[in-house]
Amino acid sequence: MNDFSAAPNAALDARVLDLLVGVAPDIDPAAVRADLDFRDQFDFDSMDLFNFAVAIHAAFGIEIPERDYRQLTGLAKCVAYLRSRLPQL
Amino acid sequence: MDAAEFPVIRKLGRHAPAISPNMGSYTQERDRFAWEPARTALRTGSRSGVNIAGVALDRHVAAGLGDHLAVRYIDRDWVRTDFTYDSLLRAANRCANALRGIGLTTGERVFSLLGRGPALHIAALGALKAGMIFCPLFSAFGPEPVRTRLELGEAAVLITSDVLYVRKVALIRAELPKLRHILIVRGPGASVPADTHDFGAMLAGASEEFATVAMQDDDIALLHFTSGTTGKPKGVLHAHGAVVAHYLTARLALDLQAEDRYWCTADPGWVTGMAYGVIAPLTCGVSSLVDQEEFDPERWYRVLAEENITVWYTAPTAIRMLMKAGAELARARSYPGLRFLGSVGEPLNPEAVIWGLEVFGQPFHDNWWQTETGAIMVANFASVDIKPGSMGLPFPGIDAAIVRRTADGAAEVILEPSTVGELALKRGWPSMFRGYLNNEAKYRECFAGEWYFSGDLAKRDAEGYFWFVGRGDDVIKSAGHLISPFEVESTLLSHPAVAQAGAIGVPDPVSGASVKAFVELRPGFEPSRQLRQELLAHARRRLGAAVAPREVAFLETLPRTRSGKIMRRVLRARELGLPEGDLSTLEGGA
Numbered sequence: 001m002n003d004f005s006a007a008p009n010a011a012l013d014a015r016v017l018d019l020l021v022g023v024a025p026d027i028d029p030a031a032v033r034a035d036l037d038f039r040d041q042f043d044f045d046s047m048d049l050f051n052f053a054v055a056i057h058a059a060f061g062i063e064i065p066e067r068d069y070r071q072l073t074g075l076a077k078c079v080a081y082l083r084s085r086l087p088q089l
Numbered sequence: 090m091d092a093a094e095f096p097v098i099r100k101l102g103r104h105a106p107a108i109s110p111n112m113g114s115y116t117q118e119r120d121r122f123a124w125e126p127a128r129t130a131l132r133t134g135s136r137s138g139v140n141i142a143g144v145a146l147d148r149h150v151a152a153g154l155g156d157h158l159a160v161r162y163i164d165r166d167w168v169r170t171d172f173t174y175d176s177l178l179r180a181a182n183r184c185a186n187a188l189r190g191i192g193l194t195t196g197e198r199v200f201s202l203l204g205r206g207p208a209l210h211i212a213a214l215g216a217l218k219a220g221m222i223f224c225p226l227f228s229a230f231g232p233e234p235v236r237t238r239l240e241l242g243e244a245a246v247l248i249t250s251d252v253l254y255v256r257k258v259a260l261i262r263a264e265l266p267k268l269r270h271i272l273i274v275r276g277p278g279a280s281v282p283a284d285t286h287d288f289g290a291m292l293a294g295a296s297e298e299f300a301t302v303a304m305q306d307d308d309i310a311l312l313h314f315t316s317g318t319t320g321k322p323k324g325v326l327h328a329h330g331a332v333v334a335h336y337l338t339a340r341l342a343l344d345l346q347a348e349d350r351y352w353c354t355a356d357p358g359w360v361t362g363m364a365y366g367v368i369a370p371l372t373c374g375v376s377s378l379v380d381q382e383e384f385d386p387e388r389w390y391r392v393l394a395e396e397n398i399t400v401w402y403t404a405p406t407a408i409r410m411l412m413k414a415g416a417e418l419a420r421a422r423s424y425p426g427l428r429f430l431g432s433v434g435e436p437l438n439p440e441a442v443i444w445g446l447e448v449f450g451q452p453f454h455d456n457w458w459q460t461e462t463g464a465i466m467v468a469n470f471a472s473v474d475i476k477p478g479s480m481g482l483p484f485p486g487i488d489a490a491i492v493r494r495t496a497d498g499a500a501e502v503i504l505e506p507s508t509v510g511e512l513a514l515k516r517g518w519p520s521m522f523r524g525y526l527n528n529e530a531k532y533r534e535c536f537a538g539e540w541y542f543s544g545d546l547a548k549r550d551a552e553g554y555f556w557f558v559g560r561g562d563d564v565i566k567s568a569g570h571l572i573s574p575f576e577v578e579s580t581l582l583s584h585p586a587v588a589q590a591g592a593i594g595v596p597d598p599v600s601g602a603s604v605k606a607f608v609e610l611r612p613g614f615e616p617s618r619q620l621r622q623e624l625l626a627h628a629r630r631r632l633g634a635a636v637a638p639r640e641v642a643f644l645e646t647l648p649r650t651r652s653g654k655i656m657r658r659v660l661r662a663r664e665l666g667l668p669e670g671d672l673s674t675l676e677g678g679a
Binding site: 021022024025026039043044045046047048050051065066067069070 | 231384386627
């Protein structure tokens, strides 16, 4: 069976990783594990998370309340959050 | 920020302290204050002996408070680990014996590179008990700041975790011949790397009996690195006698009382986290909370509410992030026990002071001190009216003044109110630093006659309140951390594309200042987005996210003096659109 969701998923992952690397260029996007929090894999502090949220806001045009920042702390979480906010993704 | 704009918060009626503070009247306390009675009461072992860890632990256990909760750690999954005064004492004893067991003696230096967990408390208190000098390093430092500090501090032992060892220590270890042992705090399932010891196994195999070594007031206990404008980080030395100031400032400036549940959010890798996160609350016999997770607004409110925190000591960056997260989030829980809020690390803006009043029913109490002073020197007290935006009044045993340096290097006290000058303190308080490591000349430069120069610019109003104005030098204060522009520049210069670098702090609404670097490229390199990202990555890998610049900009030429020194002042002025000042020494004229 063809999995048609694979392609858009990968594209969204790539967009998010691009924003992540923009904030923390020391991160190798190929090495990011989707299921782990960024800070468990790299040196990624709360100012980085804040800047990452600002970058997502600018790229996707959504307001992200501070209380939602905790949903941006890992790749899979972040993609799931974006899908919940933007079902068309 | 005029005082008139923000009304004084009176400590009578509505905003009176919920319970009677340790210090009733500031003026009375100032009149009768002396360090001596506490110094006598806190002796360890003999009439002249003292030991910070003895005051923190042995004294309470001897007084029958062994079963009182000393520290509670909360991990990511909200699993709580509790240590009573007795269990922490026994763990620290095991550590002291274990350090002796690998050949360490009094006066040798024990470093830690650890997150906020039990191992850090045990390592610090164990080393202090055995009369060794303890130096905590911030676990978010990259390999380069770690290497520099271990080398300058001539570390004999480093206690770290398996994860931090692999990320930050393994690669630099060969460059540190004086580092004899590395002790590893193992995570679940992790193994111990080659040529290291298992710290947990060492503790398990050591005796829990240890006679705390009686030190003298001037014997060095702690080493904290701080950042300067030029040159390498400065190693600030503190003595065991400082514990008198830890104890009294915690009692009077933070109003710690026996039944308090206290939360200091600072990381013990910095001086606040060691002095007021580890030492001071233990000297007062209170119960401390340590959250092992990183900042998260909802989590922090949960800690405050569920742990029924009574005294909370935090930092402006965190408060401003909480403000951004909105008051509703705070109001979703209640904090009936919370009775004192303190803040330190950088000046607290008046809006934040008042925000505390709005959401917690308590204003934030800003206070001021620095690594060199070892303890709180100027503070807003529980019983004293607050002028929002002001750092408050000098601690009762401290004489503070605004001074200017005369041509011959002496200090001249400025009596005219609200005049900007350098904040100075009359020397001789118990926690005054005892030196800069291997730099006696630099230490002497900090003093003139009876005055210690803080390097901070401030003013004092007609009622004696002190107001912070700015740093007198180029050191950058970001998210409460002092960052040396020199360390940032040196790291950028180690990249082959960079010919010159200058780092400054640019105002940031959340962190106070963020680090911005300007670079001049070597011939053959062109500015590009890719190169900018590469330089940021280079700096982050070596310095760590907390120290590395968040922004890099390219300039054709950096402004410098005729002698070739980068003029950070001019970079800053241009960035902020300020007058550039006297440019007569600038290369190429002005």
